[in-house]
Amino acid sequence: MLTPSAIKSSGTARVVPELFIAKSALVEVVLAIHKPSMKVVHVTPTYFDEASIVGGGERYPTELATQMAKVVETTLVSFSSERRSHRQGNLTIDYYPVHKFLRGIRGNPLAFRYLMSVLKADIVHIHCLYTLVSDMACLAGYGTGKRVFITDHGGGGDVVLNSKLPVFSCYRNAIAQSEFAITELPESLQKKAVLIKGGINRDRFYPDPALPKENKILYVGRLLPHKGVNYLIEGFRLLNRPDYKLVILGKTYSDRFYSDIQALAEGLPVEFVHDADDRRLLHEYRTAKVTVLPSVLTTCYGEEATAPELMGFTLLESQACGTPVICTDAAAMHEFVEHGHTGMIVAQNSGAAIASALKHIIDLPPAVYAQWQARCQEWVKPLSWPNVVQQHLDLYQEKYNFQLGKQKPK
Numbered sequence: 001m002l003t004p005s006a007i008k009s010s011g012t013a014r015v016v017p018e019l020f021i022a023k024s025a026l027v028e029v030v031l032a033i034h035k036p037s038m039k040v041v042h043v044t045p046t047y048f049d050e051a052s053i054v055g056g057g058e059r060y061p062t063e064l065a066t067q068m069a070k071v072v073e074t075t076l077v078s079f080s081s082e083r084r085s086h087r088q089g090n091l092t093i094d095y096y097p098v099h100k101f102l103r104g105i106r107g108n109p110l111a112f113r114y115l116m117s118v119l120k121a122d123i124v125h126i127h128c129l130y131t132l133v134s135d136m137a138c139l140a141g142y143g144t145g146k147r148v149f150i151t152d153h154g155g156g157g158d159v160v161l162n163s164k165l166p167v168f169s170c171y172r173n174a175i176a177q178s179e180f181a182i183t184e185l186p187e188s189l190q191k192k193a194v195l196i197k198g199g200i201n202r203d204r205f206y207p208d209p210a211l212p213k214e215n216k217i218l219y220v221g222r223l224l225p226h227k228g229v230n231y232l233i234e235g236f237r238l239l240n241r242p243d244y245k246l247v248i249l250g251k252t253y254s255d256r257f258y259s260d261i262q263a264l265a266e267g268l269p270v271e272f273v274h275d276a277d278d279r280r281l282l283h284e285y286r287t288a289k290v291t292v293l294p295s296v297l298t299t300c301y302g303e304e305a306t307a308p309e310l311m312g313f314t315l316l317e318s319q320a321c322g323t324p325v326i327c328t329d330a331a332a333m334h335e336f337v338e339h340g341h342t343g344m345i346v347a348q349n350s351g352a353a354i355a356s357a358l359k360h361i362i363d364l365p366p367a368v369y370a371q372w373q374a375r376c377q378e379w380v381k382p383l384s385w386p387n388v389v390q391q392h393l394d395l396y397q398e399k400y401n402f403q404l405g406k407q408k409p410k
Contacts, residue, residue, distance in 0.1 A: 038396065040068060041075045041121035043114070045107055045131045045156070059313060060153060060177065061127040063201065064392070066091050067385040071393065077117045079109040079133070102132060108157030109133055115140050123396045124148045125175075129185075130156030135167045142170035147396060151175045152185060153310060173395060178332035181310045196391045197335070198383030200316040204282075207322035207377070211286045215244045217358060218288035218323075220281065220314045223252045223261070226305035228294035228328065230257075233264045234351025235294075239358050245269040249276050249284055260300075282321070290361045291318035292326045293333060296348045309333050316383060319343070319376035324369075326357045336383075342376045 044061040065076040069091035080095035087093070096114040108131045115136065118124055124141035126134045129152040139161070141148040150171045161167055174189040175196055176182040182193045217236060221227050229248060236246045246265075251274050252258040262272075276284070285291065295309045308331035315336045318325050327333040328348035337343040344357035364372065 037072075038122040039073045039075070039120065040065075040123040040125060040396070041077055041117050042068075042125045042127060043077045043118065043133065043137045044127040045079060045109055045133055046128075058153075060151070060311070061125075063199070063385065064388070067199070067201075068389045068392065071389060075117055075121070077114050079111050079114070083113070102157055102159040105157040107131065107155040108159060112136075118146070119144060121146060125392075126150050128153055128156050129189075130158070130160050130162070132157075132160055135161035135165075138167050138170050139165075147172050149173050149175055149396070150189070151177065152181070154184075154306070154308070175392065175395065177311045178335050180308075180332035180335065184308075184310070194395060196388060196395070197311075198316070199385040199388035200313075200320050200380050200383050202320055202380065202384045205285065205317045205320035207373070208282075208286050211283070213289050214287045215241075216284075216288045217244060217246045218284050218291045218318070219246070219248045219250070219293070220284070220291065220317070221250045221293065223248070223250050223258050224254055225257045225299035225301055225303065226296060226308070228296040228299075228330075228348065230261050230264055230300050231296070231349060231351045232292050232294045232354055233261055233268070233270065235292075235354030235358060236270070237264075237268060238351055238355035239362075241362070242269065244289075244362070245271060247271050247273060247284060247288070249273045249281065285318050285321040285323055288318070288323050290324050290326060290343075290358065291315075292354065292358070294326075294328055294348070294354060295330050295333065296328065297330050298349065300349075305330075312336055315343075316380055320380045322373040322376050324361055324372045324376060326354060326361070328353075338375065338379050342372060342379045 042061050042065040044058065046058050062076065065074050066089065068074045069089065075092040075094055077094050077096065079098045081097065083097050084095040085093065094117055096111050098109040098111050100110050102108045102110055107128070111133055114133065118137050118140050124137060124146045126137050126148065128134050129150060138148050148171050168186060168188045171189065174185055174193040176185065176193050177197060179195060182190055182195065185193055219229060219232055223229060246269065248270060291314060293312055293314050297305050297308060299305065310332050312327065312333045315325050315327055315333060319342055325337055325343035327337055327343065327345055329345055330348045334345045337345055339345045344360060346353035346357045
């Protein structure tokens with residue numbers, strides 16, 4: 001047996017580091033053997049950045065690809081004014097130049113060079129059903145023997161190939177992030193839809209016991225009519241709790257709507273925050289008493305929402321931070337809240353309904369509120385990104401017989 005003194009006296013010390021290096025190399029080889037061998041490309045017509053579009057439909061593919069890159073070789077493909085490529089951690093991000101936006105719609109770019117990335121992949125996962133680049137990626141992938149999947153996040157345009165060609169038949173599966181999202185798919189894709197809910201980055205969103213709860217109600221999201229912030233302000237006024245304040249955190253995308261909600265908030269302790277960084281966002285989640293997502297299917301202007309909530313990142317982030325939530329019954333949001341345990345689900349387009357739910361949560365006895373907080377954190381655990389990524393990889397590799405329209409058993 002080699003003791004430290006024997007190593008020092010015998011000169012074996014020069015060999016020991018080499019033994020450790022050899023052991024580390026062996027571990028890497030073993031890990032590589034067990035690591036799924038595939039190349040995955042995610043294609044999204046828009047991406048989560050100020051230079052493109054900032055929304056859940058852009059954020060989902062970005063986060064999924066980022067988390068997936070920790071496990072398999074992954075590339076995120078999107079579109080910009082010029083050809084760019086860079087690494088973000090383990091993820092390769094390729095931007096390809098846009099020739100034009102069809103009918104002027106930013107969510108429906110015309111491009112061709114990105115197909116090179118598609119041809120290099122084993123798995124092609126497309127994000128957005130109704131765009132020309134999605135259709136071309138699907139046909140190119142299918143025609144060269146790739147496994148092609150689709151997750152739709154809404155949006156897109158009407159200049160597409162799928163209106164004339166059987167593009168949808170080329171998708172192996174549609175992967176839906178909620179049961180509601182399945183109902184929004186064309187019937188032919190509903191028949192081969194697989195439900196994979198989530199995800200949430202629990203390494204980033206978690207409670208901080210050192211931060212006490214404040215008398216604060218929080219909204220996080222874009223300021224657009226279909227987000228229903230006007231009903232939240234109405235509910236806050238009806239609540240009539242001057243000891244509480246409402247923090248509305250998000251960028252303005254409609255001057256008309258922003259002007260209207262500012263008028264509604266006049267005389268109330270309402271703070272609008274348009275430039276919050278990640279640190280501020282986390283602080284608000286952790287210190288708020290409750291977070292509200294009041295989205296609607298029909299706006300206060302009588303317009304139908306063109307991009308309904310297919311999941312609701314805000315709900316998952318807040319609950320992961322141990323903060324209960326309130327959401328409306330619009331679209332998929334109710335699927336991500338355990339009513340009466342992690343939050344409340346209320347009727348949409350109703351300030352009175354929001355006020356009632358706010359009062360219920362604010363008036364919870366401290367011990368009961370603490371139970372809600374604990375349940376929030378448990379509720380989101382199955383929706384964490386590692387679980388979501390593994391379910392995708394299992395489907396890509398056909399390791400499980402998924403029930404169509406059902407989530408893979410844990």
